[in-house]
Amino acid sequence: MPKIDISSLxxxxxxxxxxxxxxxxxxxxxxxxxxPAGLTQFGVNLVTLGPGAMxxxxxxxxxxxxxxxxxxxxxxxxEDEGETVLHPGDxxxxxxxxxxxxxxxxxxxxxxxxxxxxxxxxxxxxxxxxVDMRVSIEDGVFDFTRRDxxxxxx
Amino acid sequence: MPKIDISSLxxxxxxxxxxxxxxxxxxxxxxxxxxPAGLTQFGVNLVTLGPGAMxxxxxxxxxxxxxxxxxxxxxxxxEDEGETVLHPGDxxxxxxxxxxxxxxxxxxxxxxxxxxxxxxxxxxxxxxxxVDMRVSIEDGVFDFTRRDxxxxxx
Numbered sequence: 001m002p003k004i005d006i007s008s009l010x011x012x013x014x015x016x017x018x019x020x021x022x023x024x025x026x027x028x029x030x031x032x033x034x035x036p037a038g039l040t041q042f043g044v045n046l047v048t049l050g051p052g053a054m055x056x057x058x059x060x061x062x063x064x065x066x067x068x069x070x071x072x073x074x075x076x077x078x079e080d081e082g083e084t085v086l087h088p089g090d091x092x093x094x095x096x097x098x099x100x101x102x103x104x105x106x107x108x109x110x111x112x113x114x115x116x117x118x119x120x121x122x123x124x125x126x127x128x129x130x131v132d133m134r135v136s137i138e139d140g141v142f143d144f145t146r147r148d149x150x151x152x153x154x
Numbered sequence: 155m156p157k158i159d160i161s162s163l164x165x166x167x168x169x170x171x172x173x174x175x176x177x178x179x180x181x182x183x184x185x186x187x188x189x190p191a192g193l194t195q196f197g198v199n200l201v202t203l204g205p206g207a208m209x210x211x212x213x214x215x216x217x218x219x220x221x222x223x224x225x226x227x228x229x230x231x232x233e234d235e236g237e238t239v240l241h242p243g244d245x246x247x248x249x250x251x252x253x254x255x256x257x258x259x260x261x262x263x264x265x266x267x268x269x270x271x272x273x274x275x276x277x278x279x280x281x282x283x284x285v286d287m288r289v290s291i292e293d294g295v296f297d298f299t300r301r302d303x304x305x306x307x308x
Contacts, residue, residue, distance in 0.1 A: 001254060003231065003238050004245045034221060037247030041219040041273040042196050044247070065195040067188060069223075069269055071243065077157065084157050089225065091158045093191030093198070100155060115223055117271050119195040 004033055006046065017057065018144050019152040021131060026053035034117075041120055048113045049075065049106040055116075058101040058129040064119040066094040068104070073112025075104040080129070086114075101129025158187055160200065171211065172298050173306040175285060180207035196274055202267045203229065203260040209268075212255040212283040218273040220248040222258070227266025229258040234283070240268075255283025 012030045015022040027050030034044035047055060058078060070090045077084040077092055079102045086092070086104070094102055096119070106112045124137040133152065136143045144152055166184045169176040181204030188198035201209060212232060224244045231238040231246055233256045240246070240258070248256055250273070260266045278291040287306065290297045298306055 001233070001246060001248055001252065001256075002235070003240060004247060006243075006245065033245050034219075034247055037221075038249035038252070039219045039221060039247050041250065042221070042271065044221050044245075044271070046245075065188075065193045067191075067193060067196070067198050067271070069225075071223075071225075079155070081156070086157060089160075091160065091187050091198075091200075092155060093158060093188055093193050094155055095192035096195065098155065098192065102155075115269075117196065117198070117221070 001037055004037055006031060006033065009033070009036055015056075016142055016144075017133075019154055021057060021133065021152075024054065024057065026050065028053045028055070043118050043120060045116050046071075046113065047116055048072075048111050049104065050111055051106055051109050053106050055104040055114075057131060057133070058103045059126050060094065060099055060101050060129070061096055061118075062125045062127075063096050063121045064124055065096050066116065066118045068092050068114050068116040071113045071115055073106070073110055074108050075112045075114065076107055078103055078105055099127070101127070155191055158191055160185060160187065163187070163190055169210075170296055170298075171287075173308055175211060175287065175306075178208070178211065180204065182207045182209070194274060197272050199270050200225075200267065201270055202226075202265050203258065204265055205260055205263050207260050209258040209270075211285060211287070212257045213280050214248065214253050214255050214283070215250055215272075216279045216281075217250050217275045218278055219250050220270065220272045222246050222268050222270040225267045225269055227260070227264055228262050229266045229268065230261055232257055232259055253281070255281070 015025040029048045031046045126135040169179040183202045185200045280289040
């Protein structure tokens with residue numbers, strides 16, 4: 001396969017989080033690299049966070065391994081144990097089922113970028129550490145609820 | 155999970171290729187990043203190639219998606235269609251079953267490094283484009299043979 005022409009790929013902004021949680025993510029720009037190249041077993045995204053933005057709400061996955069490498073700028077990794085500043089070349093991994101909520105936050109005044117890889121599975125459940133939310137994913141459809149299964153009002 | 159302490163991880167050199175093919179790989183240094191961090195669904199390696207070294211013999215996988223991102227230096231991607239020069243930030247993807255043999259070759263006089271991700275599957279068959287060899291992988295054991303299944307003499 002030829003080199004991926006990243007500049008030709010669509011940039012996805014916004015978030016599918018319900019109930020005001022989407023706004024918390026801020027200026028996040030994602031380019032899917034694996035799908036356009038025909039990969040189906042894991043997803044690969046190049047994610048740029050503007051000042052104040054976050055990769056996601058802090059969460060963990062039941063079934064999917066995740067891996068990230070910083071490629072530009074500076075981000076803060078936030079997990080249960082605390083915070084770690086990340087720079088280009090720094091790598092982090094989150095095994096499936098490890099109940100250690102994580103996200104990356106941009107506290108600088110310039111863009112920061114990372115590459116992230118996550119396994120594709122038919123079904124998935126994600127848990128959010130700091131807000132009363134969970135997500136069930138089936139056939140690519142995201143169903144966000146409260147932790148007790150109740151609805152999240154928009 | 156905390157940031158991966160890459161400098162503390164073992165560097166693997168050499169190749170398991172039989173019959174003189176190992177020497178063709180040259181000065182290849184690999185650090186496994188995913189396994190030490192507990193990932194099991196895909197492998198992640200940071201690979202440095204010295205001058206003249208190659209990522210592997212040119213090959214393709216029946217069952218495993220592969221993805222690579224250049225992080226330092228310059229490498230040449232060699233595939234059926236020809237050659238492409240890669241620089242830091244350039245990304246390539248090889249979907250499972252796409253019979254387009256590929257490898258990365260260092261034709262410069264300095265080290266070059268890339269990150270590579272590949273799905274873990276219980277079994278796998280790999281095909282080599284430029285030499286009379288195939289590999290069957292089962293439970294982590296690599297069985298290299300000629301394309302017709304015959305042995306490769308050391």
